[in-house]
Amino acid sequence: MAVAETGSTDHHDHDEHHLGEFIAHHFDSAEQQFDSGKLGIWVFLVTEVLFFSGLFVAYILWRYHHPQIFEQAHVFLDKYLGALNTIVLLFSSLTIAWAVRSAQLGKNKLCATLTLITMICAAMFLGVKAIEYSHKWDEGILVRSAFAYTLEHTAPTMPLARSLGISDYLVGLSIAPAILLAVFLGLAITMKLIGKDVWFKFCMGLVATVGGYFLGAVGGSIYMEAKANADAKKYGSSHAQVEEQPLVLLAQEQEPAKAETQKPAGKEEAHAQGEHAGDAKDAAHAATDEHADHDHSADADGHSSDHEAHQARPLDPHKPRPEDLDRDVGIFFSIYYCMTGLHAIHIFGGILALSWIFYRSLAGHWRPDYFGPVDYVGLYWHLVDLIWIYLFPMLYLID
Amino acid sequence: MSGHHDDHGFAHPVSLKLLFGVFAALIFFTILTVMLAGQDLGAFGIWISMGIATIKATLVALFFMHMYWEKGFNIVMFVGSFLFVSLFIGFTMTDTQAYKPQIDAFPRVVEQAP
Structure with missing residues (x-):
């Protein structure tokens, strides 16, 4: 990942190839630089696995000793929304793996497109997550210390939330993306006007990424609405x-x-x-x-x-009444919010890293002997996917 | 490691057929695990869903993360981290056995509204 040591021609080439623009002078060859980066990213992934393992231990310990909490709590999670997010994430894993392939073949344009799709999927994941979180917060499903589950939803109070008929929390979560959307759009127009084509494309990519968040949020809302209406028909x-x-x-x-x-x-x-x-x-x-x-x-x-x-009060038989719940069901949600929250932070970090790859793809930096950064970010992205592959059945598919 | 003799130096592009095949398998296992979650599998449910998750994780690691072609040292390091995770889980769970009576006696989770 050492970048832009441009004086490589001044050095002795130990290699038959000439060392490229992005090969740092302290490496013998492009391959050596690549292997060093690979070692670095694998070490980082090891620390990530160990980092997450603390939460997995918390989960296993509580589930082993207090399985009732998990049985009572899992009905609050919608497995189809979880499955949707799983598929979105798996698809983004496919596109980034494909992006690595295209970088290896030196196809920068294709790499940029695929990286952008990955970013949009990542943002979509966060959009669906925002729907899930805000829906829970409306019902008072919070961490153990603040757990206040009620069958009555909190009514929206913000004018915007009221007029849209959505949760205050969802509006709150969407403020930052809305501001970012405006900022990136403004930047894109500016870049277009001053004729910086690569930066214009980059900013438009970020606009599309933030759009992915809203796509996920709207899609999740529509699903929630449809589910609520179906329940209404079923249970009155x-x-x-x-x-x-x-x-x-x-x-x-x-x-x-x-x-x-x-x-x-x-x-x-x-x-x-x-x-x-x-x-x-x-x-x-x-x-x-x-x-x-x-x-x-x-x-x-x-x-x-x-x-x-x-x-009418919700009479969905799958929906427990607050008085029937154990006091400590909130423990499940403490674990749930820590695990999914930490994972969501990783998704966000992934979007930042991917946007760097997106820019460099637009700038046309990748060649068959220099594609390391795409590979490294790809590995990180796959690890985030890997963690979700376990989180999904652990949290959403409890029977 | 096997990619050294192809046209791209140390790059070993994975074929699109393989990438899409792995993706299809991942989607299949996702649908399978969601469908199985609707069935009553008793105590085995968790092990089946964890087993499916492990198959999915292995597919991602082997082909999306190129571990199939990865250098041995990196594989040992990454897979080794799971050894340490299992030690972490194992020792913690063993330790909780030491105060299991208190856990069982503590009237937190059995407490119900009258």
Whole structure:
């Protein structure tokens, strides 16, 4: 990875080849430089494995001694979103492996494209992760010390979150990417104007990468919405609609007469539920009534059908009631957030490293005897994938 | 190591056929493990899903990470790290056996709402 010692022609060439622009003078040959870099990156990967192993030990220890916690907690994780992220990451592993191949063949343009696809996939992974995290935070699913799981979602309070109908946390997580998107777009336009073509392409690549985050976030949102609607059909309630509950309740308070005329049953149910908030039978009863009612009026008035759904509590049998959970279920989420969070930091670091490779591919630096950096970053990227390959079944696929 | 005699010096580009084949296998195993997670496999479930994960990890390491062609020293070093991880896990788990009675007696996880 030692770069840009340009005086190589002044030295004796120990090699039949001439030493290129990027071969440092203290190496005998391009191959020796490559092998040294390879050794370095493998040592680094060893430290990464040992670094993560602490968290794996925590996981194994808790799972061995307290399996109940894991059985109760895994229902909060959506295995299909996890599988989607796994496939996104595996695909990015394919593209970076292919990028290494193209660098080895000196195909810089192809290498740039493939590296960019890898970066976009990485950002998409983070976008889906943002959906998962914000969804959990809305339900109060936090680390052990802050664990406050509730069936009621936190309602969005930020104007932007409200108008989009999404979580405050998701808006919070997306602020930095939104700013980056604007900055990179601005930089790209500037580079275009001053005629720096490589930098223009680089900035556009970063714009596309940040776009990948939003693609993942929107895709994840659509999935969550669809799942909530499917659950609503199945169990007579909707998580997505519950999110908006306070707004609608407010409207109902302001216009009680209107609400009453529209839905005589609706208010009674709300009342019943308020009284027996903890009572499963009553809630189920109310929801069943409400569901029947819902079928009658769904077509009549979009708003009022929404309004009805808000009255019901989520009755998804896969969704545990807070009072049925062990106090220490939060321990699982402490481990979950540490493991996936550390992994997400590695993804972010990977994007930075990949963007360096992307720039150098655009600049056309790779040749059959000089492609080391692509290989090294590729190895790091595969390790991040390797860790996820284990995290996915450990966290998402507990039976 | 086997790549030294080809046209690209020390570079040994992996064929696209192999890359895509490995990718297809990885996707297959991902779908398989998700489908198996829906089944009731009892105590073996975890070992099956860990086994599949290990197959996937091996495929990634061998072909995406070029370990199949890697220098012996690097392989020993990387694979050796897992030896140390297993020591770490093994000793820690053995140690917890020493205070297993306290773990079992401590009324944290059995505690339920009345």
